Amino acid sequence: MDTIRQGCWREEAVAIGYVDKAGASTERTILPLAITYLDRNLMVLAWCRLREAFRMFEANRISKAQLAGERFRPRRAGLLRSYLAQLQARQR
Template sequence: MSRTERLLDLIQLLRRHRAPVAGPALADELGISIRTLYRDIATLQAQGADIQGEPGVGYVLRPGFTLPPLMFSADEIEALVLGSRWVARRAEDPRLGDAAANALSKITAVLPDELRDSVDGSNLLVGGGEVIPAQVDLSAIRLAIREQRKLVIAYRNAGGTATERTIWPFAIGFFDRVRVVIGWCELRTDYRHFRLDRIDRMEMLAERYPRRRAAMLKEWREREGIPVR
């Protein structure tokens, strides 16, 4: 285990306890010596962690400490690299791809050398594949979701029949070949899924829809039997 991972484990262990925890108990659970524990606590305090206590009394982490990027574990770094690479290559949204690359660059810039090397040398690759191109701007749909705005769309179903719908978008699904916007359809008075490659045109209205998107997402998940993680 690297020192960075050990510090992360110590922070997570302290987070689980509201009352002070004795140093020997912390050292035993982490599998380190008490001297190493004292050094690690001093390191975290120097980085801004509000750890209060002293040898013989116990230690407690006060609320409000946000882990700096260097506290990511190797597995978490690989997850971030893989996710950003997938978004850049497969999301079919240039602005989202650029944002993913920029975010990863900001994180990488403040990582210690041992973790920065794992970013540069990550062997988790995103494969290619055909994505059916959308006819509308995916970033505009994301904006409508963030601002809880209604969308008017001209939509063709699988049989080619065209209809005009006013929807309340609250989520986007990214599948292997298609992208799907999920929303409440005023025409059907129910939740519906709309493939982006079948939306011929789209207009975002100034009008906000009357329900909270988080509430609709929760209701839709329950109806579809999709667990919340």
């Protein structure tokens, strides 16, 4: 989680290995926005480049993480605003 945390603070993309609920492994590049607890699980909120959408990743399913060397500053604040707008639109 240290690498994910660094990605959040430095606004740097992170290359991760991720295992989904079915056990399939994927390689993804994410723009990490926040680390939070949700439903008793540590979660990573990120923009997923593979899916081109916001995703919540369960931290315990991240098999590896490496800083990708690509900064996304100043997009982090805008991405967070977009995510919150999507949540508000769903509640209406």
